Amino acid sequence: xxxxxxxxxxxxxxxxxxxxxxxxxxxxxxxxxxxxxxxxxxxxxxxxxxxxxxxxxxxxxxxxxxxxxxxxxxxxxxxxxxxxxxxxxxxxxxxxxxxxxxxxxxxxxxxxxxxxxxxxxxxxxxxxxxxxxxxxxxxxxxxxxxxxxxxxxxxxxxxxxxxxxxxxxxxxxxxxxxxxxxxxxxxxxxxxxxxxxxxxxxxxxxxxxxxxxxxxxxxxxxxxxxxxxxxxxxxxxxxxxxxxxxxxxxxxxxxxxxxxxxxxxxxxxxxxxxxxxxxxxxxxxxxxxxxxxxxxxxxxxxxxxxxxxxxxxxxxxxxxxxxxxxxxxxxxxxxxxxxxxxxxxxxxxxxxxxxxxxxxxxxxxxxxxxxxxxxxxxxxxxxxxxxxxxxxxxxxxxxxxx
Ligand code: HSE
Numbered sequence: 001x002x003x004x005x006x007x008x009x010x011x012x013x014x015x016x017x018x019x020x021x022x023x024x025x026x027x028x029x030x031x032x033x034x035x036x037x038x039x040x041x042x043x044x045x046x047x048x049x050x051x052x053x054x055x056x057x058x059x060x061x062x063x064x065x066x067x068x069x070x071x072x073x074x075x076x077x078x079x080x081x082x083x084x085x086x087x088x089x090x091x092x093x094x095x096x097x098x099x100x101x102x103x104x105x106x107x108x109x110x111x112x113x114x115x116x117x118x119x120x121x122x123x124x125x126x127x128x129x130x131x132x133x134x135x136x137x138x139x140x141x142x143x144x145x146x147x148x149x150x151x152x153x154x155x156x157x158x159x160x161x162x163x164x165x166x167x168x169x170x171x172x173x174x175x176x177x178x179x180x181x182x183x184x185x186x187x188x189x190x191x192x193x194x195x196x197x198x199x200x201x202x203x204x205x206x207x208x209x210x211x212x213x214x215x216x217x218x219x220x221x222x223x224x225x226x227x228x229x230x231x232x233x234x235x236x237x238x239x240x241x242x243x244x245x246x247x248x249x250x251x252x253x254x255x256x257x258x259x260x261x262x263x264x265x266x267x268x269x270x271x272x273x274x275x276x277x278x279x280x281x282x283x284x285x286x287x288x289x290x291x292x293x294x295x296x297x298x299x300x301x302x303x304x305x306x307x308x309x310x311x312x313x314x315x316x317x318x319x320x321x322x323x324x325x326x327x328x329x330x331x332x333x334x335x336x337x338x339x340x341x342x343x344x345x346x347x348x349x350x351x352x353x354x355x356x357x358x359x360x361x362x363x364x365x366x367x368x369x370x371x372x373x374x375x376x377x378x379x380x381x382x383x384x385x386x387x388x389x390x391x392x393x394x395x396x397x398x399x400x401x402x
Contacts, residue, residue: 044058151281
């Protein structure tokens with residue numbers, strides 16, 4: 001019998017509980033004959049009407065000091081006290097699995113080190129892409145490859161909002177409210193719409209791909225709050241869609257460039273048809289070529305599905321550290337926006353002649369909004385784009401995913 005604890009009984013935590021109860025027999029077979037049994041649920045709220053109310057505790061020490069508990073699911077979110085709890089649990093020889101991307105992106109290197117030292121596991125399949133298997137495939141199945149690039153729709157809430165606005169004509173606020181009611185959105189929706197959630201996820205994937213910790217503070221991040229319905233209409237006229245993309249490019253010299261930004265994605269890209277709360281991650285390896293991982297990127301059962309998979313893995317590998325996944329780099333490994341050029345879709349109130357003077361030869365796009373010029377630039381570095389944009393009255397400038 002494997003005794004586990006769940007820390008946090010919100011959307012994901014209750015999903016973990018439901019799956020462990022519902023798929024009991026299936027989990028038993030997959031742990032090679034160990035029944036996964038929930039011994040504690042930690043939450044500061046009261047759950048007096050819950051059928052197993054005796055499992056609930058408000059005292060973290062009940063879990064920490066119980067030597068029977070070998071695996072703990074940290075699905076409480078946020079940095080504190082999740083960090084302190086996780087650290088104490090790993091130090092006491094318990095494995096921890098989590099969906100907490102903020103924690104993994106911020107303290108992952110340290111927590112992985114402790115797990116290695118203590119011969120236990122710190123697993124975080126649910127931290128990126130919700131229910132999509134991506135951490136384990138990148139770490140294990142693609143291990144023969146040098147990863148060249150990653151382009152992902154990594155935030156279900158923003159993808160859902162963009163989709164509801166475009167296809168159902170909903171307002172931004174209504175679409176956001178729906179995402180919150182469905183349990184997709186972060187407690188502070190700014191984390192979704194300003195791109196911070198996607199930033200943490202691309203930092204985790206960048207660290208996995210390079211083997212070195214990528215600090216999310218080093219990743220240029222722009223959300224979807226400046227995207228308008230007119231931008232969306234232009235995109236549609238150009239056989240494209242606008243998606244919030246987490247992007248990473250790995251260079252042969254070991255440097256890595258990562259960014260989160262709304263990007264114009266051509267309809268011919270497999271990422272273009274990824275709608276609603278779905279996420280997709282397109283990974284390019286030097287041997288395998290392109291592979292795409294697709295599925296529900298948020299929500300109760302999809303995210304809990306990945307957490308429970310990690311619980312099973314941790315039970316099976318009890319007292320055997322899986323030795324993942326990255327280390328702190330000795331030198332700066334971050335490339336800059338000078339190392340990666342993008343073409344841009346630009347809208348301006350300036351005339352076509354003025355556009356040509358600043359941007360040279362451009363590909364003009366039919367007007368959707370009267371009195372504007374809209375065009376696609378040649379590829380430019382970050383500083384070139386900044387310099388040229390400063391010379392004209394720019395309505396919007398959106399990177400194009402290559
Ligand atoms: N708020 C996140 C999203 C939840 O919308 O993708 C899953 O990480």
